[in-house]
Structure formats: structure tokens, C-alpha cells
Amino acid sequence: MSESLPDPVDLLVIAAHPDDAELCLGGTLLASRALGLRTAVVDLTRGELSSRGDPETRLRETEAATALLGLDHRTNLDLGDGTIRDRDDARVALVGEIRRLRPKVVLAPWRDDLHPDHAGAGELAFRCHYLTGVRLYAPGPAPAWRPPQLGYYMAHTPFEPSVIVDISDHFEGKLAVMRAYASQFHQPGIDGAPTKIADPEFPRFVEGRAREYGVRAGVRYGEPIRWHDPPAVADPTSWIVGEGLPGSRRPEHRTHGLSVPGTAGEAE
Numbered sequence: 001m002s003e004s005l006p007d008p009v010d011l012l013v014i015a016a017h018p019d020d021a022e023l024c025l026g027g028t029l030l031a032s033r034a035l036g037l038r039t040a041v042v043d044l045t046r047g048e049l050s051s052r053g054d055p056e057t058r059l060r061e062t063e064a065a066t067a068l069l070g071l072d073h074r075t076n077l078d079l080g081d082g083t084i085r086d087r088d089d090a091r092v093a094l095v096g097e098i099r100r101l102r103p104k105v106v107l108a109p110w111r112d113d114l115h116p117d118h119a120g121a122g123e124l125a126f127r128c129h130y131l132t133g134v135r136l137y138a139p140g141p142a143p144a145w146r147p148p149q150l151g152y153y154m155a156h157t158p159f160e161p162s163v164i165v166d167i168s169d170h171f172e173g174k175l176a177v178m179r180a181y182a183s184q185f186h187q188p189g190i191d192g193a194p195t196k197i198a199d200p201e202f203p204r205f206v207e208g209r210a211r212e213y214g215v216r217a218g219v220r221y222g223e224p225i226r227w228h229d230p231p232a233v234a235d236p237t238s239w240i241v242g243e244g245l246p247g248s249r250r251p252e253h254r255t256h257g258l259s260v261p262g263t264a265g266e267a268e
Helices: 018-034 057-067 086-101 116-133 168-179 200-217
Strands: 009-013 041-042 075-076 103-110 149-152 163-166 223-226
Touching: 009 018, 009 116, 009 163, 009 223, 018 041, 018 057, 018 103, 018 149, 018 168, 018 223, 041 057, 057 075, 057 168, 075 168, 086 116, 103 116, 116 149, 163 200, 168 200, 200 223
Parallel strands: 009 041, 009 103, 041 075, 103 149
Antiparallel strands: 149 223, 163 223
């Protein structure tokens, strides 16, 4: 293996635009970092079609957010905002980056999301997940490497999650990371396009979703993930960190930041 390759990462988040990873999985990235895991984000575009701000401002904001997240790597493939879909040039670029980082887990936007770039990014990640392990496909500096697990995170469109990440200890940190993208949010006295994110109530929406999924797993705040295929685990009990329904037995220890919804016992 080439000595120029970085150390492998544990978690790689694929984002259609800078700020997607922070808005959707900021808590998961912070929780993973707190566990000592190596984390990375691959942004597919510069967000150049955003209704608010500009690419230069977004770049500065992304650098600030990256520092707050403590990421080990962040790359922007600059594939063109508004054009993200499963196409040959995008496949080659993303396959090469996944092979370079060799993650254990890849998380991408839900493939049926309302935003076309999000859905396109999810579909692209799905196709690239297979191609990363095809030795003769787009050979480059890094050898073939297929991540063991692929999952999807929630942006606009809800889905039934496979697991819920407990971000209770990191929710305030997630809000701080989100605020790094000041140009995208409501700022008193500053006019801008009326986007969903720029609504003054948007932080409450983020909190409401985190509380909704947290309460399902018996924790204060949670972020939902849907696995493409179910992972194999040696010890299913070690994954449970929440209390589930009221009256469930409290786990004796915490080992992972993932809670499986719908598995807690009924209250007597």
C-alpha cells in the first residue's frame, strides 16, 4: 500500500453540500470523535447554487465547522451543485476517495430524499459502495476497498430508522457547529432568500426531530440512521444504550453510541 495514504477512518459521511453533514449528523460525528473514532466528510459540491451566501463564505464556514467537529479528513470533490447523480465521472471521483480513506462505515443521504442532490448523493454512494471493491474499476493510487457497512441519514424526507445514535451529550455541540454556517441561517436585520434553513424556527425543528427519535430509543436526543443491509454483531446487547419505553431496565453499561428502536421491554 502506498505510504502516502492516510490512516483509515472509522466513519465517513458523504454530503451533497457543505453543511449537510453538520445539520443531519453533527451529533453523530461529535459522539464518534468523543469515542476516539477517526471521522471524515466528503462534500460533493461547494454549494454554489445556495440561495444565501456565496461559495467563498461557505468555504470559510466549512473550515470553522470542520475544526469544531475535529474531523481527521475533509475533502470537496466539486462535482457541481444541482447536478449530483449517479454518473461516470462522479463514480470515479467518489470511489477513489473512499478507497483512499478506507472507512469502516459510510453514511450518505437517504436515497429517496426530497432534495434532488441529496437523493442523487445517496444513489451515487450506493453504486460506488459496490464499485470500490472491484479491483479493475478505475485503478488509482489506493487499492480496492469496500467498506463493511453502508447506511443513510435523514435530511428532508423521514424514514423508519434501523438505529438511533444517542447524541444527548453532544446536542449543544451540534448546535454550535451548525451556527458556524451563519450565512445560511436567519440573521436579524439581514435580508435573504426565504429558505427552510433561514426560517427563525429552524433550530426548533432540529431539536424537535432529535427529541422525537431520542424518545423512541429512551435517550434525550437522537439521530436516525437506516442501514442498507443489516450489520452482523457478535453481542446484540452491547449496542443498547438507551432505556426504550418507560419502565424498561436500565443497561448496566454503555459501550456504543447506537440504540436499536423498538427493542425495549414493556413496562409492567
